[in-house]
Amino acid sequence: MTIIESPVQVAQQQTRELPPPEKREIVFDVSALTVSYGENPALKNVSLDVYKNFVTAFIGPSGCGKSTFIRCFNRMNDLIPSAVVEGTILYRGNDLYGPDVDAVEVRRRIGMVFQKPNPFPKSIYDNVAFGPRVLGMTDDLDGRVERALHQAALWDEVKDRLKDGALGLSGGQQQRLCIARCLAVEPDVLLMDEPASALDPISTTRIEDLMHDLKREYTIVIVTHNMQQAARIADMTAFFSVQVEDGRRSGVLVEYDATPTIFTKPADKRTEDYVTGRFG
Amino acid sequence: MSVASADVPIQGGRRRGVWRGRIFVGLLLLSMAVGFIALGTLFFDVLSRGLAYVDPVLLTNPPSSDPDIAGARPAILATLYLGILLILFTVPIGVGTAIYLEEYADRNRWYNRLLELNIQNLAAVPSIVYGILGLAFLVRGLGLGRVLLAGALILTLLVLPTVIIAAREAIRAVPGSIREGAYALGATQWQVISRQVLPNAIPGIATGSILALARAIGETAPLILIGALTFISFNPTVMGPFTALPVQIYNWTKLPDPKFKALAAAAIIVLLIMVLLLNAAAIWLRNRYQKRW
Numbered sequence: 001m002t003i004i005e006s007p008v009q010v011a012q013q014q015t016r017e018l019p020p021p022e023k024r025e026i027v028f029d030v031s032a033l034t035v036s037y038g039e040n041p042a043l044k045n046v047s048l049d050v051y052k053n054f055v056t057a058f059i060g061p062s063g064c065g066k067s068t069f070i071r072c073f074n075r076m077n078d079l080i081p082s083a084v085v086e087g088t089i090l091y092r093g094n095d096l097y098g099p100d101v102d103a104v105e106v107r108r109r110i111g112m113v114f115q116k117p118n119p120f121p122k123s124i125y126d127n128v129a130f131g132p133r134v135l136g137m138t139d140d141l142d143g144r145v146e147r148a149l150h151q152a153a154l155w156d157e158v159k160d161r162l163k164d165g166a167l168g169l170s171g172g173q174q175q176r177l178c179i180a181r182c183l184a185v186e187p188d189v190l191l192m193d194e195p196a197s198a199l200d201p202i203s204t205t206r207i208e209d210l211m212h213d214l215k216r217e218y219t220i221v222i223v224t225h226n227m228q229q230a231a232r233i234a235d236m237t238a239f240f241s242v243q244v245e246d247g248r249r250s251g252v253l254v255e256y257d258a259t260p261t262i263f264t265k266p267a268d269k270r271t272e273d274y275v276t277g278r279f280g
Numbered sequence: 281m282s283v284a285s286a287d288v289p290i291q292g293g294r295r296r297g298v299w300r301g302r303i304f305v306g307l308l309l310l311s312m313a314v315g316f317i318a319l320g321t322l323f324f325d326v327l328s329r330g331l332a333y334v335d336p337v338l339l340t341n342p343p344s345s346d347p348d349i350a351g352a353r354p355a356i357l358a359t360l361y362l363g364i365l366l367i368l369f370t371v372p373i374g375v376g377t378a379i380y381l382e383e384y385a386d387r388n389r390w391y392n393r394l395l396e397l398n399i400q401n402l403a404a405v406p407s408i409v410y411g412i413l414g415l416a417f418l419v420r421g422l423g424l425g426r427v428l429l430a431g432a433l434i435l436t437l438l439v440l441p442t443v444i445i446a447a448r449e450a451i452r453a454v455p456g457s458i459r460e461g462a463y464a465l466g467a468t469q470w471q472v473i474s475r476q477v478l479p480n481a482i483p484g485i486a487t488g489s490i491l492a493l494a495r496a497i498g499e500t501a502p503l504i505l506i507g508a509l510t511f512i513s514f515n516p517t518v519m520g521p522f523t524a525l526p527v528q529i530y531n532w533t534k535l536p537d538p539k540f541k542a543l544a545a546a547a548i549i550v551l552l553i554m555v556l557l558l559n560a561a562a563i564w565l566r567n568r569y570q571k572r573w
Contacts, residue, residue, distance in 0.1 A: 079463060081386065108466030118457035121480060131465035134475065178461070185465055 007227035007275055011263030018054075018235055018258055025052040027189060027219045028073060033087035035068050035077065041250040042068045045087070048238055048256045055211055055220045057234030057259070059227060061274070064240035065251025066223045070191050072096075073221060074110040075103040108135055111182030115194040117174035119166035119181075124158050127166045127177055131185035144184055152180035153210050172203025179210065183218075190214065192222040196229065208233050227275060230259065237262040239271045326552070330545025338546050342513035343528065347539035352547050355528035358428060358508075358516040359554070362524060363497050365432035366439070371489055373436070374443030375478075378485075381444075382451045383473055403441035410438045411502030419506050426507035428522040434502050439492040446488020450481040483569035490562040494555045500526035525551050 028050035035043040043065035050056050058066040068077070075096065077083040089096040096106060108131075119127050128145040132138060145162075149155040154176040158169070166177055175195060182190060192211075196204040204226075211220055211233050224230050230237050238256040242249050255262060255271045266272045341351025377399075385392040414434035424430045454477050462472040508527045516522040523531075525547060532544035 074464060076460065076464065079460070081388075104466055104468050107464055112460075112464035114457060114460060114464075116457060118455075118461040120458060120461065120476060130462070130467075130475070134462075134465065134467040134471045181461075181465065 010231035029090040043251040046253045054235040057230040060240030110189045111187035112191040125162040148180040148184035333546035354512045358522040359525040369436040378447035411505030435496040442492045450484025494558040
């Protein structure tokens with residue numbers, strides 16, 4: 001029988017050691033980032049670093065801008081005409097929003113998995129092969145598809161029905177297919193926007209185990225509503241909150257630190273209230 | 281859970297509500313019956329008058345002043361040609377416009393909003409107005425003459441708004457999550473449209489196009505106006521004079537000999553079968569390729 005534990009208890013049980021700050025390699029260097037939709041700022045003045053081969057989690061209440069934030073890393077906000085991004089994000093030293101940066105090239109290196117599994121209404125094989133095909137990476141496509149499905153821990157379940165429609169898979173399988181689809185183009189970073197929030201607990205555990213394996217090769221950024229999940233899987237955690245100014249609500253970064261610190265010794269009262277469940 | 285109503289008998293309560301519901305259903309049946317009876321009467325009237333005349337003579341002979349050997353072959357062929365040209369013209373232009381409006385157009389620009397408003401209004405313009413346009417612009421202005429191509433172009437303009445609106449609906453029905461998924465893998469806008477959006481919108485586009493075609497091949501007024509001739513005894517060509525099935529029907533009904541009226545009824549049956557087949561194809565396509573997201 002499972003005993004439901006608080007996020008703080010979960011965080012206390014983690015034994016993982018992080019490399020010291022001087023040995024960390026910075027993948028994203030965010031400084032003074034503000035994102036607005038039209039006149040309304042959704043996220044204000046965020047600065048933080050994301051490290052290589054870390055799982056970095058963004059947590060916080062609804063409307064705190066964490067999904068808006070993660071969508072800045074692969075320029076998905078470009079698709080929303082009213083979105084305006086100010087400040088800078090350096091990706092391995094290059095300005096992501098620089099004048100001659102091609103958003104398509106950015107997204108090829110920085111993959112994204114969404115909240116709701118969104119497989120294409122095609123076969124399992126064609127879903128995974130879509131990315132390599134549009135990018136012209138069609139040498140040994142079969143091998144590439146198989147490797148991606150292995151990495152996403154889905155191969156054994158689908159190897160005999162690669163030509164079947166992807167919409168026939170269960171929700172958890174669909175989400176792992178979407179992860180495989182990202183991995184097939186060999187990205188550098190994997191962004192995950194609440195990847196398990198639409199899944200049952202068993203599927204959620206599988207996704208979490210997967211992230212654990214994947215971080216050896218990839219840098220993972222995850223938005224989650226589930227604080228136990230952040231406590232279990234994240235190396236670093238950023239807590240965002242909502243701030244009301246002149247009657248306008250916008251998201252702010254409250255605190256960013258190693259996950260155990262965020263959950264057991266937070267520096268800010270708002271973080272403590274949130275992780276211990278005393279929030280609003 | 282409230283148990284306060286547990287002692288109320290479950291039989292026979294709320295009589296008035298039940299009657300209201302029945303009256304409402306009755307009214308619905310009545311409104312359906314109006315359409316159904318009108319259509320049924322028309323159908324049986326035409327069948328009883330014309331069925332005896334639907335024979336190889338009607339399908340293979342050219343028109344004649346002698347009703348016993350008169351047929352509608354040139355008109356049937358011309359209607360088929362018009363249908364084919366119509367699909368060739370409307371689908372690329374209609375789908376192209378729909379893609380532009382849905383995927384590229386910035387709705388904050390005044391010209392895009394004007395374009396949209398225009399298309400919605402054009403869908404409601406009476407077909408005779410298109411006929412006048414065709415006569416003035418295509419037949420005389422461009423000097424095309426009273427040829428089949430001019431007829432096809434006029435019908436194209438007539439149904440284009442319908443096709444555009446149907447194609448836009450189909451494109452809009454492709455969920456945003458599919459577009460996002462493709463963009464997130466590094467696909468370009470064109471790749472997203474050509475490999476994800478369009479393939480998933482094709483059933484809806486096809487259904488809308490076929491229904492528009494079914495409407496167009498029944499059109500008479502604009503074709504009469506641009507001079508679809510009535511007595512054509514040879515097979516039509518794209519750049520030659522022509523008549524069409526509805527025009528042929530219209531002309532036969534004007535003749536005094538009752539045998540020609542029966543021939544008109546027979547030609548109506550042929551036209552109805554063509555339209556019904558097109559509609560059946562549209563329904564089949566819709567059911568066959570309906571997407572469940």
